[in-house]
Amino acid sequence: MSRSFGGLRAVDDVSFEVAVGERLAVLGPNGAGKSTLFNLVCGDLEADSGRIILAGEDVTVLQLHHRVRRGLARTYQTSSVFDGLSVAEHLILARRGIEAHRLSLRFSRAERQRMREAAEDLAGTVGLTHRIDDIAEVLSHGERRQLEVAMALAAHPVVILLDEPAAGLSASERSLLTELLLGLDGSVALVLVEHDMEVALTVADRVIVLESGRMIAAGTPDEIEADPLVRAVYLGEQHGTRAEPSANSHHGGAP
Numbered sequence: 001m002s003r004s005f006g007g008l009r010a011v012d013d014v015s016f017e018v019a020v021g022e023r024l025a026v027l028g029p030n031g032a033g034k035s036t037l038f039n040l041v042c043g044d045l046e047a048d049s050g051r052i053i054l055a056g057e058d059v060t061v062l063q064l065h066h067r068v069r070r071g072l073a074r075t076y077q078t079s080s081v082f083d084g085l086s087v088a089e090h091l092i093l094a095r096r097g098i099e100a101h102r103l104s105l106r107f108s109r110a111e112r113q114r115m116r117e118a119a120e121d122l123a124g125t126v127g128l129t130h131r132i133d134d135i136a137e138v139l140s141h142g143e144r145r146q147l148e149v150a151m152a153l154a155a156h157p158v159v160i161l162l163d164e165p166a167a168g169l170s171a172s173e174r175s176l177l178t179e180l181l182l183g184l185d186g187s188v189a190l191v192l193v194e195h196d197m198e199v200a201l202t203v204a205d206r207v208i209v210l211e212s213g214r215m216i217a218a219g220t221p222d223e224i225e226a227d228p229l230v231r232a233v234y235l236g237e238q239h240g241t242r243a244e245p246s247a248n249s250h251h252g253g254a255p
């Protein structure tokens, strides 16, 4: 896929596959094009060229909600929870949003019960059972990230794309999140953008590395860690000063 913004080739002829149950990490410095790639795959952004095949079906021209119904789910780099809604309410709405008759607010008692149980299951999956009736405002940063993963899982995805889920987490929150990712249903394909090498390389079966919109490396975590080009553009930066992910500052090329 390719996508430019004016003269800037944000994603430049990047191609990748992810298999059923596979864990793929997408690494790269600030401005490498990782979030743009996610936006193209999910349909938040239109591609200039390229195709997306989901389980054998070409979904390139489908709008985001149609892709979601076919099993694509994602989280965003910036928080997408509502302060005043509870964990259960987020999960019910996330599920409701992809079901038929979703605009109807008439629920039978049985349906309410079913939705509540589904929300409890999801909360359990991400370790938020004890928070189920708390509003998002009182959750820690890490718990909000867990909630966002649960919201993506609510759609019963076949592919889940997570954009920097570990950004801004404390060390203990990061290891919780790593456990959560390792424990995801084995039938879900996971694509993970992550700046935290430890999280990414622990979770991933395979890694691709982007730099200035181009894919500069692909391989197993071991191969990627040993790749001199990757070390120069990515690890070099990790050990230097790195802007916050949300700052979206552009990486000025290899040091």
Ligand SMILES: Nc1ncnc2c1ncn2[C@@H]1O[C@H](COP(=O)(O)OP(=O)(O)OP(=O)(O)O)[C@@H](O)[C@H]1O
Pocket: 005, 008, 010, 028, 029, 030, 031, 032, 033, 034, 035, 036, 037, 077, 244, 245, 246, 247, 248, 249, 250
């Ligand atoms: N909507 C947009 N309009 C114009 N330029 C954009 C837009 N979205 C992204 N860009 C630019 O495209 C390039 C890639 O941005 P992108 O957000 O995909 O990088 P990233 O790899 O996710 O970086 P980060 O690690 O900081 O999140 C950057 O130079 C960015 O400024």
Ligand SMILES: [Mg+2]
Pocket: 034, 035, 036, 077, 163
């Ligand atoms: Mg990004």
